Amino acid sequence: MSRLWVTGYRGYELGVFDNKDQKKTIIDYVLKNELISEIESGVDWIITGGQMGIEQWTIQVANELKQEFPDEFQTAMILPFAEFGSNWNEANQATYNQTKLMADFTAEVSNQPYQSPKQLKNYQEFMISHTDSALLVYDLDNPGKTQYDYNRIKEFADKRPYPFRMISFDDLQNSADEYFESLNNGFQDE
Template identity: 30%
Template sequence: MSKIAVVSGYKPFEVGIFKNDDLAVSYIKSGMKKSLLSLLDDGLEWVIISGQLGTELWAAEVVFDLQLDGYSDLKLAVITPFLDQEASWKDANKEWYESILAQADYVDSVTRKPYENPQQFRLKNHFLINKSDVLLLFYDTEKEGSPKYLFETAKKFQEENDYEIRLITFYDLQLILEEEQQSQRDMFE
């Protein structure tokens, strides 16, 4: 059975990341790759993001890497809450976003109009959860942030539907860090 996963999580500033070459980004991407590989074993065909800075664009880069690593059937959809969400972003972020859109297999907007009100974010959350089988979320309930709303939407949906929620927590990232440190030690022994 084909599976569709929504991938989301913290925005960079919510986790103290201010540059895309921050070492923490590599650990976050490692955690996502591990989770996506597991989902690929379960029939994952589509990853959907809403195009937010941070976790979602990093996830897109992980999808592109997986496509190059032999998972050419894996597809990426970018479904934004509204048109021109990047309008007020810094130029570097706009360029990054545009490069992701250019490589995506599908791009659309939930409301198909520019930003009007916060309701558009709620509509996006409901739409993404309703159109997917699993939510992969970089989120830790100990540290609230913007992913909280998508997480709560998914939990509510899960009460009445067969829906899977997979979290990547700070503890998971700590384990990835420790594994990488151990493998580096093993290389030098």
């Protein structure tokens, strides 16, 4: 069994506030390609959290990939604490609840509502100890909340085998160029 932890920027950190935003289209394209590569390499579980942004988009993209890879992988949404997202606005809670239903498995590391940062540290420890590698949509030159996960993953990987890959803003730009070039080539072929 091979389990991949996927995390990254929140939507607002990327300036994405709408599912029709071109940036989200590119991120979905990148996530799809990365997840296909991981699935073809033997990943059985794609595990992420419930944060708005990369984590929820990962579950959504993986759910779409189940058409292409129906029996090859499962998804899990692991939450740091009970009542996660309960303070979000109604629209964000609705999206979260719909996305949560797409996951094959959901659980909370702590059965208590948020009480302290210790719950977030416990969440990181759970994710590291229950996965074999990580994929982060994160750029060290553009700090965000994912910095905490990156720091813990890097610290862990420095001491034992735990491969992780980062998708930077340059990687996203290269993928955007590739995506739009493929669209343009499609129009030229017609």
